[in-house]
Amino acid sequence: MNLKTFPGGLHPPDSKHSAANAIEICPLPEELVIPMSQHIGAPADACVAVGDLVKKGQVIANAKGFVSVPIHASSSGEVIAVEPRLHPMGKALPSVVIKPDGEDCWDESLQGSDPANLSADELKNLIRDAGIVGMGGATFPAHVKLSPPEDKKIEILIINGVECEPFLTADHRLMLEESERILDGIDILRKVLGIERAVIGIEANKPDAIEKLTREGATRKIEVQALEVKYPQGAEKQLIDAITGRQVPSGTLPMEVGVVVQNVGTAAAVSDAIRLGRPLVERVATVTGPGINQPKNLLIRIGTPLSLMVEQCGGLNGDPAKIIMGGPMMGQTQLSLDIPAIRGTSGLLIFRKQDLPKLETGPCIRCGRCITACPIHLQPTTIAAYARLDMVDEAEDYHALDCIECGCCTYICPATLPLVQSIRHIKGGIMAKKRTI
Amino acid sequence: MLAAILSLGGIGLVAAAALGVAAKKFAVEVDPREAAILEVLPGANCGACGLPGCGGYAKAVVNGTFAPNLCTPGGAETVEKIAHILGVEAITADPKVAVVLCQGDNGKATEKYRYLGLEDCNAAQKIADGPKACPGGCLGLGTCERVCPFGAIEITPDGLAVISREKCTGCEKCISVCPRKVIRMTPLDATTHVLCNSHDKGPLVRKYCQVGCIGCTICKKNAPDAYKIENFLAEVIYEHHSEAAEVLEKCPTKCIRDFSTGYPEGSSFPPPTVPVKPAQVD
Numbered sequence: 001m002n003l004k005t006f007p008g009g010l011h012p013p014d015s016k017h018s019a020a021n022a023i024e025i026c027p028l029p030e031e032l033v034i035p036m037s038q039h040i041g042a043p044a045d046a047c048v049a050v051g052d053l054v055k056k057g058q059v060i061a062n063a064k065g066f067v068s069v070p071i072h073a074s075s076s077g078e079v080i081a082v083e084p085r086l087h088p089m090g091k092a093l094p095s096v097v098i099k100p101d102g103e104d105c106w107d108e109s110l111q112g113s114d115p116a117n118l119s120a121d122e123l124k125n126l127i128r129d130a131g132i133v134g135m136g137g138a139t140f141p142a143h144v145k146l147s148p149p150e151d152k153k154i155e156i157l158i159i160n161g162v163e164c165e166p167f168l169t170a171d172h173r174l175m176l177e178e179s180e181r182i183l184d185g186i187d188i189l190r191k192v193l194g195i196e197r198a199v200i201g202i203e204a205n206k207p208d209a210i211e212k213l214t215r216e217g218a219t220r221k222i223e224v225q226a227l228e229v230k231y232p233q234g235a236e237k238q239l240i241d242a243i244t245g246r247q248v249p250s251g252t253l254p255m256e257v258g259v260v261v262q263n264v265g266t267a268a269a270v271s272d273a274i275r276l277g278r279p280l281v282e283r284v285a286t287v288t289g290p291g292i293n294q295p296k297n298l299l300i301r302i303g304t305p306l307s308l309m310v311e312q313c314g315g316l317n318g319d320p321a322k323i324i325m326g327g328p329m330m331g332q333t334q335l336s337l338d339i340p341a342i343r344g345t346s347g348l349l350i351f352r353k354q355d356l357p358k359l360e361t362g363p364c365i366r367c368g369r370c371i372t373a374c375p376i377h378l379q380p381t382t383i384a385a386y387a388r389l390d391m392v393d394e395a396e397d398y399h400a401l402d403c404i405e406c407g408c409c410t411y412i413c414p415a416t417l418p419l420v421q422s423i424r425h426i427k428g429g430i431m432a433k434k435r436t437i
Numbered sequence: 438m439l440a441a442i443l444s445l446g447g448i449g450l451v452a453a454a455a456l457g458v459a460a461k462k463f464a465v466e467v468d469p470r471e472a473a474i475l476e477v478l479p480g481a482n483c484g485a486c487g488l489p490g491c492g493g494y495a496k497a498v499v500n501g502t503f504a505p506n507l508c509t510p511g512g513a514e515t516v517e518k519i520a521h522i523l524g525v526e527a528i529t530a531d532p533k534v535a536v537v538l539c540q541g542d543n544g545k546a547t548e549k550y551r552y553l554g555l556e557d558c559n560a561a562q563k564i565a566d567g568p569k570a571c572p573g574g575c576l577g578l579g580t581c582e583r584v585c586p587f588g589a590i591e592i593t594p595d596g597l598a599v600i601s602r603e604k605c606t607g608c609e610k611c612i613s614v615c616p617r618k619v620i621r622m623t624p625l626d627a628t629t630h631v632l633c634n635s636h637d638k639g640p641l642v643r644k645y646c647q648v649g650c651i652g653c654t655i656c657k658k659n660a661p662d663a664y665k666i667e668n669f670l671a672e673v674i675y676e677h678h679s680e681a682a683e684v685l686e687k688c689p690t691k692c693i694r695d696f697s698t699g700y701p702e703g704s705s706f707p708p709p710t711v712p713v714k715p716a717q718v719d
Contacts, residue, residue, distance in 0.1 A: 090565020335550055335565060359553060387555065421554035428563065 003204055005228035006241040008375040010408050012166050012231055012329065014205060018288050018295035019169045023177055025299045026312050032074055032098045032303035033340040034060065035087045039133040040140045041067035046096050052079045055107035057279050060096050069131040069141045074281035074301035075100040086339050088325050088332055095340070098303070110277040115188045123192045123274060130273030131280045131343075135265030136160055136171075136234065137326050139344040142266055146192050148255040154193050155258040158243055159186055159200040159267055161209065162227060162234030165327025168347045170284040171264050173297045175202070175209040178268050179216050185267030186222055188274050193260060199223045200264070201239050203230075231329060232406040236261045238375050250402050265346075285341060287313045291320050291350030300341050307337040309348055321353040329407045362415040370409035370419055376402050380409035380419045387426035392433050395426040403427065470522050471499045477518040478508060483586040485509045485608030498523070506530065510587065510606030532625040533607040535589075535600050539575040539619050540632045540692065540701045542595035546574050546646040562616035570645035573634035575619050581611035593703030602628075602696060602709040627678035628696040628709075629685070631656075636668040643690075650692045659684040 037043035044061035054060060054073040061071040077100040084092035115123060128143035148154055159182070163171040175182060186198050200217065202210050204226050214224040225243050227233050237248045239261060246257040254261055262270075265283060272278045281302055288295035293314030300309060306323070310316060324331040325345055341348070370380040378399055386395040400423055409419040474495040482490040486507040488497055497503035498519060505519045506528050513529040520527035552561050552568040558580040561567050567576055577596030589604035590611060600611070602625070611620050619634045631650055635642050639651030652669030663681040664671050671693075673681045682695045694701065699708040 333550070384555075388557070418554045421560065425555050425557065425560040425563070 003226055003228040004242045005230055005233065006238040006375060008373055008377065008408070009230040009232060009238070010373045010412055011229070012411060014229070015166045015288075016169050016172070016205070017167070018286055018297055019172055019206075021169075021173070021296050023173050023284055023297045023299050024312070026301070026304060026309060028075055028100045028102065028104065028301070029304050029308045030099070031080065031305075032077075032100060032301060033085050033305065034071060034074065034096045034098065034303040035085070035340065035342055036061050036071060036094045036096070037087070037089075038071065038139060038302070038342040038344065039069055040138065041065065041069075041144075043094065044068060044071045046082050046094065048079050048082065048096060050079055050082060053077070054079060054098060056104055057107040057110050057281060059279075060098075063128070067141055067144055069128060069133060069143075070279075071096075072131055072279040072281050073098055074303050076103050076105045077101040086335065088334060088339055088342060088345070090335055106278070110279075112276040112278075113274065115191060115274050118274070120192045120194060123188060126274055126277075127192070127270055129279070130269070132266060132269050132273060133280070133343050134263055135269060135283060135343070135346070136263040137330070137344045137346045139342075142262065142270070145255075145260055145262065146189070148193075148260070152255045153258055154195055154255060154260055155197065156244060156260075157186070157189055157193060157195060157198040158239060158259055158261045159198060159264055160234055160236070160239055160261055161200050161202040161206075161213070161264040162239060163206070164203060164229075164231045164234040165329055165331075165347070166231070167288050167349055168286045168327050169288075170286045170297055170346055172206050172209055174268060174284050175206070175213060175264055179212055181268040181271040182264050183213075183217055183220055183222060183267075184275065185269070185271035187220060188270050189260075189262060189267060196221070197223070199225050199243055201225050201227050201233075201243055203227050203233055205229045231408065232375055232404070235375065235404050235406055237404070250399060280343060283341075283343065283345070285309070285345050286347040288347065289324075289349040289351050290355045291317055291352045293317045300345070302343055303340045305337065306334065306339055306341060306348055309341065310337060310350070316350065318352040320350045321356055322349075322351040324349040324351070329411065330405065357416075359416045361417055364415055364417060367414060369412045369414065373408040373412045375406060375408065376404060378403060380423060381417070383426065384409075384417065384419045384422035387422035387429075390426075390429065392426065392429045395423075396430045400426050401430055468499050471495050473522045474498055474519050477511070477515055477522070479510045479515065479606075481510055481586045481606075481608075483510055483606075483608045483610060485606070485610070509533070510608050512606065533622045534602050534605045534625045535607065535609070535611055535620050536623050536630050536632075536696075537575055537581075537598045537600055537620050538630065538632050538634045539573070539597065540648045540694070541569070541571060541574045541646045542577065542593060542597035542701075542703060544595050545648050546571055547644075552578075559614070559616045567617065571635050571637075571642070571649065573617055573619060573636065574646065574649075575634075576617065580614050580616075581620060584610045584614050586610065591705060593701070593705075595703050597701060597703065599700050599704040599706060601700075601706045624675050624678070627673065627675045627681075629678060629681035630673055630694060630696070631664075631671045631692055632694050632701065633670060633692045636670050638669050642669075648690055648692050651690055653689060655687050655689065656681075656684045656693060659687055 042064040046061045048060045055076045058073045059070050060073050063070045077098045080099045081097040085095040087093040132142040133139040240259050269280050287309050296313045323334040383395050383398045383400045403423045407420045478491040486494045488494045506516045516529045517527045547570045549570045556578050558576040558578045579592045582590040589601045633650035642649040657664040660680045662677040700706050
């Protein structure tokens with residue numbers, strides 16, 4: 001097989017224990033906590049009040065601005081609270097709490113339509129109204145990526161089925177079980193962008209998914225590109241480099257090189273939004289890690305508490321010491337299991353104390369491994385040194401803002417220095433300075 | 438050999454003469470007062486006056502663009518010297534000292550999570566509002582220690598910032614970098630402080646800190662002039678601080694400390710000597 005890749009990166013242990021487990025449906029929780037900020041951009045505005053009865057798929061919050069999306073009820077029931085609740089970000093943020101009635105009935109006004117009868121703009125509006133965001137974890141509103149300015153000509157649609165984060169298998173299972181929806185979604189996305197060429201990028205550790213999509217995609221002229229198993233192969237700019245050989249210039253978006261990237265989960269959600277008229281109210285998430293008894297791939301409603309997901313997977317195996325939402329490399333550590341799953345929850349990882357490395361930070365030994373591993377070709381150790389000294393201008397000169405926070409530098413560092421954490425901190429400092437000037 | 442010595446020596450003499458003439462002819466007029474003021478400034482370049490360094494401040498004072506009493510590190514003595522050089526009357530403010538209003542080190546206050554990132558309070562504060570369960574407590578990662586130009590701040594082994602009352606000059610650099618606003622400027626002669634920065638209600642404070650103020654108002658009942666309670670947090674009224682020390686023993690959580698008896702637990706600073714300015718007696 002001809003495997004493509006990008007320079008840099010590294011090979012963390014795969015640990016995809018749940019790859020063979022079919023997607024299971026997670027039952028309805030006691031209450032669904034649906035936060036108003038589940039996407040990059042302005043939080044949505046709640047438009048329901050306590051006591052309202054809502055149907056599954058009904059809008060409960062309106063988008064605020066262009067880079068924002070509406071939020072929908074993920075089951076039918078009664079709104080019991082509109083208040084700040086603990087969010088995966090670690091703070092109490094505005095949320096709508098729904099007590100499900102157990103009927104789980106869809107809003108009847110939601111009607112599907114044939115994409116062949118709709119124009120590109122109509123499709124785009126439907127995608128926005130369905131609240132679709134990037135399902136890989138970054139949750140960037142999908143309609144924004146599908147609206148390139150006039151002067152940017154899009155040539156290739158890349159569908160991200162790489163799933164390079166260790167442990168996660170949600171996209172893998174989705175490709176095996178829901179390939180029809182994914183391919184249909186790709187057709188719709190191609191129509192919105194008005195282009196022909198679509199390439200699905202998949203890492204070579206998922207040969208069954210590569211085989212299946214190659215076979216089924218052939219009739220629709222959708223290409224599949226097998227990629228070398230390497231982290232962060234699924235990062236947007238690295239994926240574009242691997243598949244097209246084009247490098248996205250510093251400080252610009254993929255549309256600069258004529259590419260739009262969407263996740264396989266996003267493509268499947270687009271298909272549902274158009275064909276069935278169903279908004280984004282559920283997603284597939286992998287629940288795994290050494291602290292979980294039976295790793296599984298679950299179809300969860302947005303707002304399901306993490307504790308129910310754990311319960312559904314045979315409960316905890318020992319005391320949890322680290323709870324991560326997302327993958328182990330870029331996921332976000334959580335304060336407790338009483339936090340709701342959101343649109344970007346691609347996985348839930350639980351580690352016990354004995355699974356975690358003992359970190360004894362030492363001085364930088366100038367080995368340069370972080371520089372070799374950095375997929376953006378930055379000098380993480382230099383930027384981190386500036387971050388420690390709060391030297392904002394110097395860090396900016398070393399292109400700290402181009403860092404994608406993939407964590408390769410911290411992973412590879414033999415002195416276990418918090419490199420990516422430092423760079424992330426100074427990025428905040430650079431942005432704050434830019435805002436004040 | 439002789440020719441070499443003579444010619445090199447000759448060049449040296451000619452060049453020295455040229456330089457001497459140039460130094461006289463092109464000399465830049467410097468106000469002698471500027472040099473004199475620079476001489477009496479502490480030379481820490483801390484920025485407390487609002488200018489980048491002592492040189493800039495000396496110039497600004499002579500120009501009249503900056504007041505002569507802005508050097509807090511130098512204290513009253515420096516202000517008087519500057520005033521004397523300028524031939525004006527010295528107007529000095531009461532000396533101030535920074536105090537960390539927290540005693541909840543890692544042994545006494547509970548953590549919300551274990552923080553493993555960059556050793557910097559501002560970086561830690563961005564992650565779920567900091568690792569301490571208390572929303573106002575000192576994070577003890579040393580951001581203030583690093584910015585202090587006078588080495589007046591230390592972090593105890595259990596992770597609590599403590600400020601030396603002798604080394605602190607009141608430049609306020611630490612105040613601006615602390616993400617939790619737990620450092621406060623207080624009069625130097627006031628040695629009794631309520632070392633807590635949490636406005637939460639008592640039962641909640643008890644849950645996460647052994648030495649937090651629970652807003653029980655016992656101090657205010659016993660010394661009504663010296664304490665006020667705002668949002669479940671007691672505070673010393675510094676105008677009447679001399680009465681504040683009387684209720685020390687009555688505080689149930691021992692969150693009131695008289696610094697003249699020593700610094701919080703774990704600090705390596707020796708107990709402070711008598712304040713520079715004696716407590717006022719009405």
